[in-house]
Amino acid sequence: MGLLIDYQWEIFIVAEVLSMVALLLFGVVRYLLSKRQLSLMFLLVFLILLGIEALLGILIYRETGEISNFQMIITIFVIYACTFGIYDFKKLDRWMRKTISRWRGVELLTEKDYRIMERNKDPKFIARKYRWSSTAHLVVFVVVQSIFWAYGTDSFGEMLGYLTDFSWIESGTAADSPYANETVYGIGMLWGIIFAVDFLYSWSYTLFPYSPKK
DSSP states (O other): OHHHHHTHHHHHHHHHHHHHHHHHHHHIIIIISOOHHHHHHHHHHHHHHHHHHHHHHHHHHHHHOOOOHHHHHHHHHHHHHHTHHHHHHHHHHHHHHHHHHHHHTSOOOOHHHHHHHHHTTOHHHHHHHHHHHHHHHHHHHHHHHHHHHHHHOSOHHHHHHHHHOTHHHHHOSGGGSSSSSHHHHHHHHHHHHHHHHHHHHHHHHHHSOOOOOO
8 A cells, every 4th residue: 555655646647648548549449440349448448447546546545544636636537537528538539530531531430420520510509518518517516615615614604604705715725714624725726716717618608609610
């Protein structure tokens, strides 16, 4: 366990790099070499590496008994892979098929793929998609932040106090905030900034729709 704790970030980074390589090899073997069965092995490798990352976070938490940046980062990566990552993987898969189609001179995209690609250019669909994703992000943000605050406060009344008086943000320290420690405080505040930017960006497609180029 000592080695896992000492080299936790190195192990995580290596696992992430190998995960990306596994996904790329999945597309190359499946579409460029036409070995569909063998390509599934690389998809399995990706899932195993994802499981290893989650297990690593659990083991280190059991050993240290503390929630650190490492556990938070792993949790975010695992949640992303199981939610929005699925959509991004499908998008990457279509891109690989489109690219390899040009290399091989064969058609690897289906009519459904072309419909999806065309739909993704529709401003109304894009706005609706971002509204959905921003709403999902809002729900996750509220739930996780509520857990953070519950962990760092003694009562619901104290939490309401922080909601009605945001002067604690100006102090810039965990001691004056609803967060339990500096680590959780840093993550919570950084996530808050990212959430605000993402939410405004997502709804800009609804408030200021663009016209596709003809």
